[in-house]
Amino acid sequence: MTTPTWDPAQYLRHAGHRARPFTDLLARVPDLPAEDRPRIADLGCGPGNVTALLAERWPRAHITGYDNSAEMLDKAHTEHEGPTPGGGRLDFAHADARTWTPEEPYDLIISNATLQWVPGHAERFADWIAALAPGGTLAFQVPGNFDAPSHRLMRELAHRHGLDGTLRHDEAVLTPTAYLTRLTALGCETDAWETTYIHLLQGEDPVLDWVKGTGLRPILTALADDPEARDTFLRDYREALRTAYPATHQGTAFPFRRVFATARRPQNHAAAPKTP
Template sequence: MSAAATPTWDPAQYLRHAGHRARPFADLLARVPDLPADRPRIADLGCGPGNVTALLAERWPTAHITGYDNSTEMLDRAHVEHEGPTAGGGRLDFTHADVRTWTPEEPYDLVVSNATLQWVPDHAERFGAWVAGLRPGGTFAFQVPGNFAAPSHQLMRDLASRHGLAGALRHEDAVLAPEAYLSRLSDLGCAADVWETTYVHLLTGEDPVLDWVKGTGLRPVLTALADDPEAREAFLDDYRGALRRAYPSGPHGTPFPFRRIFAVARKEA
């Protein structure tokens, strides 16, 4: 599998840890300032199954919100569970788009992305087009995982290399340093707020860290080995043992530190 191949997504697996995954998005939205329009136009890039996109409708109930994703599996779930009029008179809809090439075709009050841009090579090069598509006073906001140096990902990459899948996974350069994001956004004339947070999720169940990464970071490996169940199980057996050693279970569950990087950039009014 090449690095550019698209992983197959499993909405049910992704949503198994929906509560933990939604918290960073809620923390991001808490820092987004008031939007310019009374009935805002909002884009959610990489909306997945739509569960966090629905949080946008709670914050801005009159907004027309469109979630964009390139996964048919994720969009099918979003259409069924979240699409339609919102309680405040707005609308929530979902459509297929590739974030690597998506460009606003109308003015937006908010362009937001939750744990998606790490999948987009050179994503910071797209910031200019997205900010240009904002109304004056609009906001571009995103969060990305900053844990590519964590044991969960280092072990994943090491094992992928040993199993002949070296090109399948992202590396530490999948995201920029917070300082680099601040510089890029400030160069675009935005008032930028960039920060990082390490969450310590307390996971429960058998092999919970493996269960977590099966929904996200491990998807390229699972996709590459989908037609070879024996090789897939061999990889998972090796990875399971390594994760148990790296993240031992405690009396209350398995602590799983997870660093994330956040940015909120407001376009000049």
Template sequence: MPSPVTPRWDPAQYLRHAGHRARPFTDLLARVPDPPGGRPRVADLGCGPGNVTVLLADRWPAAHVTGYDNSPEMLDGAHVDHEGPTRGGGRLDFAHADLRTWTPPEPYDVIVSNATLQWVPGHAGRFADWIAALRPGGTLAFQVPGNFSAPSHRLMRDLAHSARWRGRLAGVLRHDDAVLTPAAYLERLTGLGCTADVWETTYLHLLKGEDPVLDWVKGTGLRPVLTALADDPGAREAFVAEYRDALREAYPAGPHGTPFPFRRVFAVATKEA
């Protein structure tokens, strides 16, 4: 049986819905307290093309902010578009990292992650190392999708496990256990000595254009399938067409666009000062 694949990312496709994707990050960042130091050290885990990492430099202009990612395609764009000195005398840079093994190389004041940890099996087991690297009063903050039971993901998994596709795709996609419940995150983070604020929100995005839900997932959740079938364009197109038809039925277009409910789980954990 195939196993989960490391997706190959397409920054341009990902950024097609950049506005909707950035909103959860801004909502998360609004709940992150300012660190005690005047020139904080900040990490963005899973920075992608860097378009939201710049918001960290805007929030703390004197900070040294590093965005970490394991995608060469994403990092290439981030280096070109965003790297360099910031207006407050700080710096924004980017580096390769695998979050399954990444351990902070120095003390940090803030570690954030936006819609990335769902790709890291057992990510809650990494919290202890990351929190240990925070300076007193520092914060670990993240948000993850909580929509793995939504039609967008359920239909994708059902199709991948169908008779036609299971030989090539069974086991490629993630399931509900890719993220924990809000209560489980709260328990993990408070158990590590942090004051934790955990919540969930369902956004109702109104998407425009033809097959906009398919266009959305082509930038994120569908990447493992597109990667697994990359060597067979005909099969890839056939899967996408079948999936597209199912999405059209599950997410009918309305007079002003296609409503796309999207649940997300947030956590802000602050280390004791």
């Protein structure tokens, strides 16, 4: 899989739709062990727009957003870093979820639409849960739409254009049941579920516009030095998406499945040392 270069402005073009799963996840996070000034990590914070929502739920928290994209972090630093209105603090730092190991206890480690970019991310759960304070929570959501037309057509065209190995496949994420099994085996009180959102998108070729901010980034990165090949790929992909997601007078319906999990470390015993 090609490591993508990110474009915060493109990503934020659908910020409202993208934030909805995060708010749904946040609603299922239980009370944190440090009620007054909890310590929170947002792993894969992107431009920081949803990280800022954590300060609304926990106004006095010290929240750190972690990301490995310099472009995303620059946007987050500029737009969101500093003291929060409730007396807490919001800051951002570089980290790679593939290797990030917390250096202090956290009351909450949360991740929004990031772990699908991390091969073998379930193997990191044990380290992250071990870093939770007793009663702390690991919470995440990942897209579960890798077999949807948007992604299937992308992979088919990548193969046709000689770009095999550039994109993720459906094994990038697990099923809700598999996440629940792994997290309960680590001693956590776990909830796992899935939701399919039907986003009604507006504008010309809105599904293409959406994936330009996320799933298509590896292709755009791989073809960055070959504008002709990039434009040819986008032309073919645009036509395929128009057929798969027909526009109506009301807009373009874009079904999007997402997978969620929360895992609370019990107050009275340590997490298991290894993921099964």
